[in-house]
Amino acid sequence: MSLEHFHKAFENKARLGIMSILMVRDNATFGELKELLDMTDGNLATHLKAIEKVGFLSVNKEFVDRKPQTSYAATKSGRAAFEAHLKALEELIKNSL
């Protein structure tokens, strides 16, 4: 079993959720992520920080209507790692059936 592909960055549901969204969208704002994942500000921010630390997402801060807006996007390495993780998940399930 290829457990080496089970990356630590995706060890919990919240992080998996964040990455799943960023895989299919160019970017997502903090507010959008919060709404989609139904998480609190603090909780979401912590998880985003953790994923950012390993270089799987990039942060972009800009002003929209004079309000600061933070948006997130998956990096190339983040995409590759998530895909490997998904593949490992599928493999694991297939082998157990």
Next chain:
Amino acid sequence: MEKHLQDLKEIRQLMERSSKFLSLSGLSGIAVGIVAIVAAVFVYMRQLLVFGESYSRYFNWADRYFLIIAAIVTIVLAIILGIFFTNQKAKKNKEKLWNKLSKKLVLAMGLPLITGGFLCIALLVHGIIWPLAGITLVFYGMALINGSHYTYQDVYYLGICEVILGIIALFWVGYSLLFWAIGFGVLHIVYGARMYVKYDK
């Protein structure tokens, strides 16, 4: 193992929910279909009254204005009803009607529709009426195929059906209004009902 399976399911759901506008209502399809059938019957009645069975007379400007006004009334009614039911579903889903995804959907559908619209107007101005039913079906089908990236996959197949009907209508010109009624009327009602049962219930 159950946990991994659950994880995969949730990933799939999140991916879909965050990249597709899923508040498109089946009822919208049914309403639009009914409007289309009423419009087709209306146009057909006038044709019978004015031309009889003969088609011996050329299209004059009154005919063109009638077609343009009928088309505008039909489109406006269809859009209003379409938005109305979709808005209701969006409210139920606690999703905004006008969000990033619905904007993308409207843009993806709008470009082929506006192109087709100008083509139809140009043909109409030059007095070429016969391909209009087919062309509206073909371009509407292309718009659906293009827009399906941002909503339910079913819309893609509806688009293909509309394009095929449109092409048949272009060759089988005598029955093009009938094909128009089938494409915009019957197909919308059938698909709307199917989507309503599948997603809205």
